Amino acid sequence: MRTPIEYVxxxxxxxxxxxxxxxxxxxxxxxxxxxxxxHHPPTLRRMWATSKEVMGPGALDALTKELVYMAVSVTxxxxxxxxxxxxxxxxxxxxxxxxxELVAIIGLANxxxxxxxxxxxxxxxxxx
Amino acid sequence: MRTPIEYVxxxxxxxxxxxxxxxxxxxxxxxxxxxxxxHHPPTLRRMWATSKEVMGPGALDALTKELVYMAVSVTxxxxxxxxxxxxxxxxxxxxxxxxxELVAIIGLANxxxxxxxxxxxxxxxxxx
Amino acid sequence: MRTPIEYVxxxxxxxxxxxxxxxxxxxxxxxxxxxxxxHHPPTLRRMWATSKEVMGPGALDALTKELVYMAVSVTxxxxxxxxxxxxxxxxxxxxxxxxxELVAIIGLANxxxxxxxxxxxxxxxxxx
Amino acid sequence: MRTPIEYVxxxxxxxxxxxxxxxxxxxxxxxxxxxxxxHHPPTLRRMWATSKEVMGPGALDALTKELVYMAVSVTxxxxxxxxxxxxxxxxxxxxxxxxxELVAIIGLANxxxxxxxxxxxxxxxxxx
Amino acid sequence: MRTPIEYVxxxxxxxxxxxxxxxxxxxxxxxxxxxxxxHHPPTLRRMWATSKEVMGPGALDALTKELVYMAVSVTxxxxxxxxxxxxxxxxxxxxxxxxxELVAIIGLANxxxxxxxxxxxxxxxxxx
Amino acid sequence: MRTPIEYVxxxxxxxxxxxxxxxxxxxxxxxxxxxxxxHHPPTLRRMWATSKEVMGPGALDALTKELVYMAVSVTxxxxxxxxxxxxxxxxxxxxxxxxxELVAIIGLANxxxxxxxxxxxxxxxxxx
Numbered sequence: 186m187r188t189p190i191e192y193v194x195x196x197x198x199x200x201x202x203x204x205x206x207x208x209x210x211x212x213x214x215x216x217x218x219x220x221x222x223x224h225h226p227p228t229l230r231r232m233w234a235t236s237k238e239v240m241g242p243g244a245l246d247a248l249t250k251e252l253v254y255m256a257v258s259v260t261x262x263x264x265x266x267x268x269x270x271x272x273x274x275x276x277x278x279x280x281x282x283x284x285x286e287l288v289a290i291i292g293l294a295n296x297x298x299x300x301x302x303x304x305x306x307x308x309x310x311x312x313x
Numbered sequence: 314m315r316t317p318i319e320y321v322x323x324x325x326x327x328x329x330x331x332x333x334x335x336x337x338x339x340x341x342x343x344x345x346x347x348x349x350x351x352h353h354p355p356t357l358r359r360m361w362a363t364s365k366e367v368m369g370p371g372a373l374d375a376l377t378k379e380l381v382y383m384a385v386s387v388t389x390x391x392x393x394x395x396x397x398x399x400x401x402x403x404x405x406x407x408x409x410x411x412x413x414e415l416v417a418i419i420g421l422a423n424x425x426x427x428x429x430x431x432x433x434x435x436x437x438x439x440x441x
Numbered sequence: 442m443r444t445p446i447e448y449v450x451x452x453x454x455x456x457x458x459x460x461x462x463x464x465x466x467x468x469x470x471x472x473x474x475x476x477x478x479x480h481h482p483p484t485l486r487r488m489w490a491t492s493k494e495v496m497g498p499g500a501l502d503a504l505t506k507e508l509v510y511m512a513v514s515v516t517x518x519x520x521x522x523x524x525x526x527x528x529x530x531x532x533x534x535x536x537x538x539x540x541x542e543l544v545a546i547i548g549l550a551n552x553x554x555x556x557x558x559x560x561x562x563x564x565x566x567x568x569x
Numbered sequence: 570m571r572t573p574i575e576y577v578x579x580x581x582x583x584x585x586x587x588x589x590x591x592x593x594x595x596x597x598x599x600x601x602x603x604x605x606x607x608h609h610p611p612t613l614r615r616m617w618a619t620s621k622e623v624m625g626p627g628a629l630d631a632l633t634k635e636l637v638y639m640a641v642s643v644t645x646x647x648x649x650x651x652x653x654x655x656x657x658x659x660x661x662x663x664x665x666x667x668x669x670e671l672v673a674i675i676g677l678a679n680x681x682x683x684x685x686x687x688x689x690x691x692x693x694x695x696x697x
Numbered sequence: 698m699r700t701p702i703e704y705v706x707x708x709x710x711x712x713x714x715x716x717x718x719x720x721x722x723x724x725x726x727x728x729x730x731x732x733x734x735x736h737h738p739p740t741l742r743r744m745w746a747t748s749k750e751v752m753g754p755g756a757l758d759a760l761t762k763e764l765v766y767m768a769v770s771v772t773x774x775x776x777x778x779x780x781x782x783x784x785x786x787x788x789x790x791x792x793x794x795x796x797x798e799l800v801a802i803i804g805l806a807n808x809x810x811x812x813x814x815x816x817x818x819x820x821x822x823x824x825x
Numbered sequence: 826m827r828t829p830i831e832y833v834x835x836x837x838x839x840x841x842x843x844x845x846x847x848x849x850x851x852x853x854x855x856x857x858x859x860x861x862x863x864h865h866p867p868t869l870r871r872m873w874a875t876s877k878e879v880m881g882p883g884a885l886d887a888l889t890k891e892l893v894y895m896a897v898s899v900t901x902x903x904x905x906x907x908x909x910x911x912x913x914x915x916x917x918x919x920x921x922x923x924x925x926e927l928v929a930i931i932g933l934a935n936x937x938x939x940x941x942x943x944x945x946x947x948x949x950x951x952x953x
Contacts, residue, residue: 225541285865294385353797413609481925669737769934
């Protein structure tokens with residue numbers, strides 16, 4: 186069930202999504218996430234539409250969006266997502282210095298999140 | 314063990330940290346995280362030094378750093394951290410539109426992270 | 442400490458559990474989880490007894506139980522558990538269409554769980 | 570930013586979604602998740618469309634879908650989601666006995682997921 | 698379904714477990730975990746037997762066992778478990794200084810766990 | 826960005842930290858965590874200082890500290906951390922029997938943490 190579906194083997198319905206992914210990203214290949222999702226065309230279509238809407242142009246710039254994505258993926262320990270969105274972030278201009286800061290913040294937030302839980306902190310009224 | 318230590322009750326050692334927090338943040342109050350951490354001065358001192366280094370000026374701007382922090386805190390479900398860093402982000406200029414996009418990206422990344430796990434995805438060689 | 446203990450090398454105490462696993466599952470082999478757990482016979486015995494009680498016949502049917510197990514394992518990103526319980530679910534009749542829906546629900550729930558945290562939702566009184 | 574938007578205060582765009590939620594669910598009220606999401610109409614619309622597609626009629630029955638949702642929500646410790654989907658599951662027929670079994674399976678899977686990590690298990694070739 | 702079942706309202710079957718909990722712990726009351734679990738006597742009985750076996754005398758001392766329990770509970774953000782096992786740890790001799798170190802280690806491990814994920818570390822051959 | 830930096834290729838600034846790691850641990854090699862962190866010297870320096878302070882001599886003994894570290898790493902499913910801190914724990918005297926108990930407690934705590942969430946437990950007043 187996990188074999189990626191290559192373009193040549195894809196149905197017309199799936200190719201429409203693949204074509205839009207490549208056109209939107211200005212690339213000539215599709216990564217495994219989409220090629221495995223393609224076993225269930227409704228999910229492929231829905232996830233691509235969602236991805237375009239959420240990760241597309243908006244009030245946050247493209248690189249910032251990737252950094253948020255990375256922060257989630259690292260916190261969840263998703264190796265695939267770290268690799269794919271790390272590549273996306275570099276393509277959008279992430280520098281080694283910015284990457285180092287990103288990693289440091291993710292680490293710190295995971296640390297203080299647990300301090301907050303362990304110390305059973307009450308939310309300050311100034312934050313309510 | 315969880316009672317916040319107020320400034321008037323704090324030791325000289327703790328007050329030095331409190332003073333630096335207020336001066337750095339240009340505020341006249343301290344939130345509960347630091348006031349509870351103050352029961353163990355070495356941890357208070359270390360965490361504040363770490364926080365200043367990691368969250369201070371660098372290659373990523375101040376608001377972006379807060380968004381990364383929020384992404385981690387939401388993924389971990391840390392209510393205290395969401396409240397405190399949500400306030401920090403708004404203070405640094407987060408707009409309602411940006412907040413809505415942030416929430417949408419965090420949600421999407423948590424969704425696709427699980428798709429990647431469930432589908433047992435292989436990392437594409439292009440990402441290695 | 443992590444070498445699986447094969448049947449031929451197992452003590453009588455461990456073989457009793459292995460025999461029951463194979464008889465209960467109507468198979469002639471044991472998967473690594475049990476063979477590594479076998480280094481500590483009390484844990485092997487306890488976990489097998491628990492597994493039989495919790496995953497055995499009850500008010501929920503066998504396939505539904507596996508789907509719940511999968512939902513947890515995917516959320517935790519446990520590759521071993523996803524592989525082993527995925528196999529168990531297919532053996533109990535999971536179809537590709539059902540699998541696709543399962544993956545979609547797991548993804549959606551992980552997404553909305555974070556929306557709920559990020560938006561600091563109050564529980565509606567109708568749910569209390 | 571977190572105040573729920575009531576029907577009387579909602580824009581026409583938001584009311585369309587609210588109306589569809591109530592019609593689909595055959596209820597006369599909307600829970601806080603949607604009323605807070607309504608601050609960002611594109612997200613409200615997208616999440617409701619996704620929810621209808623993923624949780625609607627399919628290869629898995631309605632109650633099973635809720636159980637999977639619960640398994641994720643409990644694993645993530647999302648109190649709001651546990652309350653809201655617990656109510657949904659009861660409405661769809663979940664019995665106390667089934668609920669008790671659900672809770673036991675979720676607990677067991679979380680336990681064995683960590684055993685698998687701690688014991689650094691190799692995936693059996695039979696599962697590949 | 699969540700109302701705690703008090704001793705006076707409990708069946709004989711449940712009272713046997715309650716009596717053993719109080720005798721084992723040398724206390725005259727039962728905490729909510731067991732009183733809510735009591736709605737499903739087989740789970741109550743199984744979890745108490747498991748708890749006695751796992752948390753009882755062994756190769757690790759009683760306080761160390763509680764610290765491990767706390768580390769898990771804090772990492773998962775389980776407020777109930779942090780409160781109940783924090784009390785148990787104090788009863789078994791946890792000092793404020795030890796508690797502060799425990800919190801610091803839990804925080805640090807959560808931080809470095811994410812560094813390891815973000816940096817896509819290869820396991821050193823010396824650790825294999 | 827993830828290539829480990831070997832001693833011979835390291836800057837003087839990085840070698841100072843490497844030397845201190847080897848001297849403190851009484852070993853003649855450095856594991857990948859530090860060698861990859863070395864791409865960003867400020868983070869390398871800060872994390873090593875933190876590690877020495879948190880994991881060094883204190884109110885909890887060295888082995889107990891490693892067990893807490895393991896409990897977090899297993900709960901987060903961090904394979905690298907489980908391998909490296911498992912080795913550290915064995916070096917500090919962890920016996921196979923103690924390891925088996927550790928694994929059992931981690932599993933049990935993850936199980937009961939989810940029971941607590943699923944059953945929406947109220948914290949007993951005795952724990953407040």
